[in-house]
Amino acid sequence: xxxxxxxxxxxxxxxxDSVLGGDLVFLLARANALTLAAANAALAEHGLKARSYSVLxxxxxxxxxxxxxxxxxxxxxxxxxxxxxxxxxxRQLVERRTDxxxxxxxxxxxxxxxxxxxxxxxxxxxxxxxxxLAPVTPEEHERLAGLxxxxxxxx
Amino acid sequence: xxxxxxxxxxxxxxxxDSVLGGDLVFLLARANALTLAAANAALAEHGLKARSYSVLxxxxxxxxxxxxxxxxxxxxxxxxxxxxxxxxxxRQLVERRTDxxxxxxxxxxxxxxxxxxxxxxxxxxxxxxxxxLAPVTPEEHERLAGLxxxxxxxx
DNA sequence: CCTCAATGATTGACATTTTCAACGGTTCGT
DNA sequence: ACGAACCGTTGAAAATGTCAATCATTGAGG
Numbered sequence: 001x002x003x004x005x006x007x008x009x010x011x012x013x014x015x016x017d018s019v020l021g022g023d024l025v026f027l028l029a030r031a032n033a034l035t036l037a038a039a040n041a042a043l044a045e046h047g048l049k050a051r052s053y054s055v056l057x058x059x060x061x062x063x064x065x066x067x068x069x070x071x072x073x074x075x076x077x078x079x080x081x082x083x084x085x086x087x088x089x090x091r092q093l094v095e096r097r098t099d100x101x102x103x104x105x106x107x108x109x110x111x112x113x114x115x116x117x118x119x120x121x122x123x124x125x126x127x128x129x130x131x132x133l134a135p136v137t138p139e140e141h142e143r144l145a146g147l148x149x150x151x152x153x154x155x
Numbered sequence: 156x157x158x159x160x161x162x163x164x165x166x167x168x169x170x171x172d173s174v175l176g177g178d179l180v181f182l183l184a185r186a187n188a189l190t191l192a193a194a195n196a197a198l199a200e201h202g203l204k205a206r207s208y209s210v211l212x213x214x215x216x217x218x219x220x221x222x223x224x225x226x227x228x229x230x231x232x233x234x235x236x237x238x239x240x241x242x243x244x245x246r247q248l249v250e251r252r253t254d255x256x257x258x259x260x261x262x263x264x265x266x267x268x269x270x271x272x273x274x275x276x277x278x279x280x281x282x283x284x285x286x287x288l289a290p291v292t293p294e295e296h297e298r299l300a301g302l303x304x305x306x307x308x309x310x
Numbered sequence: 311c312c313t314c315a316a317t318g319a320t321t322g323a324c325a326t327t328t329t330c331a332a333c334g335g336t337t338c339g340t
Numbered sequence: 341a342c343g344a345a346c347c348g349t350t351g352a353a354a355a356t357g358t359c360a361a362t363c364a365t366t367g368a369g370g
Binding site: 076077079080102103104105 | 356357358359364365366
Binding site: 014016020021023024025028050058063073125128129135136144145147152154 | 176189194224230
């Protein structure tokens, strides 16, 4: 198959060694695309995607986030959060509770079923993460997370 | 149970400390969203986005990638590459050359104007990258790139 | 107490991006 | 030479992203 006579194709890694190979934005984009795809695939059997999984996670965590906080944290438009929460609420995984301290705001809490599903989904998510980071030592894993946090939460 | 004595609002970083705070997929997504936005903003003055910048970069690098290679490398559908290349070609920044070794394939090469614009855009891109990584040492910067490469190019 | 600007959620419209299936031209193995 | 596989292209459908307008509520200042 491959290995045509001359230097025909840019070897499988000629592109990798190009300028973009050192471009952080590109590396992030590609790493994100791959991990997101893997995560979505793994979460699909639970009827979740990375997005809905994230929302469910925060609800199940008892953090009682408002939708606005959710929107900012997940970098989504508030209207997208509405749709996301609608989906989870229809499946009885989360509930909207109007915040007694500010009746404009909705606070998200997970139902028992929600916490239950989350627990299972989290295992799948963790398995994926470990699979992705198989070639990396636990210390490097933690170091990577730390550096990403710096980028993800500047200031 | 929520014996909610006081409905504490999630402090500005209660969410950060939740389960998701250690979720690699989430951190990647958020870091990617922020850096992508920063990159797009910086590239806008050159009439580029991260996507078109990437294509232009590979063309300007003399790697002579085919559109299919571009698609796989950038994790895009081939049809998206068509649109991307159309845009750059109409601005006379790149040219499609049918690969003499395989006349089905188009090889991308940058024009002089293309290389010129890329040189300028690259400066903007580098400035952004340095700004984003201001809080980390150069060694950590390199380490981050290395770890991301592992995720971005498994196998 | 009574405005009034600001805020949270929601809706609906619109643009952009993603994802697929189909098609003509070309290559390659058999 | 045949047929399967592959490249680029097109077009359409689905999913996402972006924005402005609205309602209810809040909080500040007169």
